Amino acid sequence: MPTSKDVARVAGVSQSTVSYVLSGKRPISEKTRRLVEDAIAELTYQPNAGARALASQRTNVVALVTPFRSALGAHGLMAFVEEIALAARSHDHDVLMVTADEGTAGLQRVAGRALCDAIVVMEVRTRDPRAEVARGLRLPTLFIGVPEDAEGLHCIDFDFEEAARLLVGELAAAGHRQLAAVGWGPEAAERDINYLPRFRRAAEEAARTAGVGLTWAAPAREDVGRAVADLLAGPGRPPGLLLAAGTGPALEAVRGQGLRPGRDVDVVALATDEEALAQPVPLTAVSPHPREVSRQAMQWLFELLEDPAAPPRTRRFPAALVRRASVRTAR
Amino acid sequence: MPTSKDVARVAGVSQSTVSYVLSGKRPISEKTRRLVEDAIAELTYQPNAGARALASQRTNVVALVTPFRSALGAHGLMAFVEEIALAARSHDHDVLMVTADEGTAGLQRVAGRALCDAIVVMEVRTRDPRAEVARGLRLPTLFIGVPEDAEGLHCIDFDFEEAARLLVGELAAAGHRQLAAVGWGPEAAERDINYLPRFRRAAEEAARTAGVGLTWAAPAREDVGRAVADLLAGPGRPPGLLLAAGTGPALEAVRGQGLRPGRDVDVVALATDEEALAQPVPLTAVSPHPREVSRQAMQWLFELLEDPAAPPRTRRFPAALVRRASVRTAR
DNA sequence: CTGTTAGCGCGTTCAC
């Protein structure tokens, strides 16, 4: 395996010149640059990552702490991971996978061993022990999601609070006095996912403000059908339906009751455009924009890498409602 | 950040002694071991990965080349990735994600820069340019899947050929003279997935040998329903049904025709146990065992890491048929 | 059983 010393020898220059050609941290004459570049090509030289990290104190690696079972589902999770990997590559960085089950130890390991320059934490929990650890790290650490105590942390997330307000507002504006929401099941609550209470609390608050009733159900995946049937038979008959999770099964249950969204019942959802459009009746929905959020997260992360002293703060990706056919026009 | 030099000073020993305590490559007296371990704990020392890699020529990192859209679906893909990550951690290794869209360049980068000790390639294609590149690398490279030209490569995969034979055999033994198969859609063929032709060819061969007819359909995801209806109306009425892909939608279509698996029609599938059991009628099936395959792959990989001179070969994870309720007992 | 020493390959001051 050729080293930069080999390149220097072949190019007839010194080792440091090779380094400066590569880093561009010093002006190099056109002539010697060509010499060096040719030598690099001839030897198919590539810098040794370990040596570079040791000398420069930068690894060009971003650690990604990722769960395997996610409230987003495998599909949503892959979307995040894919965007993050692509963004990293576009900045000449690699991605080191850290499994969430390592907990705080994972953070301490990758930081302590200098395996990476920065850390991204996905699927943040409301009370997340990793928050406290992250505050103590000297590495830029970005949370996708907002824990209860976000003080001193770099957090970014979709604005689930605003999403809840928009969805509740839309049903209220359609004339409903009574809303029914299908939320995340007990397994999600158990995992203490940060945005569940954020969304729910904001929805309840918005309903109160609008003076409409709101019934909340959090059925397990397999009980969504029954839960929807119950909700539809409850107050409001049918109430305005807000689907925060389990969109597919819930809509099947609606059809199972012989009801058609946008004709017999109004339905809004927290769902990606893809999901909203895949339904028999396209859904009026707020998309949580997973890909956009991860893209923005990574852009921010690379800014932090250039300016590690940037003050920690929480960023929220703006929510927007897209009206489709599942809500009757306002009465 | 403390270094091993700090540990040595605090423990009152030399740096190399610290190194040997950590690596266990030399017998150390109980007394000095305690001294060193206490110093490590006191300083919360962790070895610098870059320095260690530079000195030892081992990174303790495994690169994983992974696609984002997979014939397995996001769920199946995550299963692979999860198992690989867990296996890596259990051997004190980390996982570097390399996106498949980097192609051969990704392999050359992680190998050339010495970012990892070994490479795992998922979703191998029938004619895979990465095969040729891998042959030229000095890093152990493990293919999960078998390309057309597997010469000189370490490959491991589920035995799709045997799976096809078992499934065809089961339907033939049930008395069918005519079989109909639902295979992977055009998008999968386009991606040149290695096991598609392997499975199909073996199925056709087995049908020929058994003297039964076999009609093959490769509908796109959204056309599965129609394709199944066509197949059921074709020769055999109904023919024995072999589901290689699209199990869920295909079975819905079967029900849509008013047919019940195991009563009106015999159905076998290439499907995980989870998938087979999730159906209204539990399916007689061969599971491709994604988790077991990745576990075995990683075990092999770590063996290769200890003995890089091990001769390249192709390993196949044995296929087994599990009989459930979707096939009538042999006539 | 332990200490001394010489690199691993690269980034970066310095002198020139």
Add this chain to the structure above:
DNA sequence: GTGAACGCGCTAACAG
């Protein structure tokens, strides 16, 4: 604009 020299933190001979 260029090159020599040192150090990053650790491992692995080589001594003892």
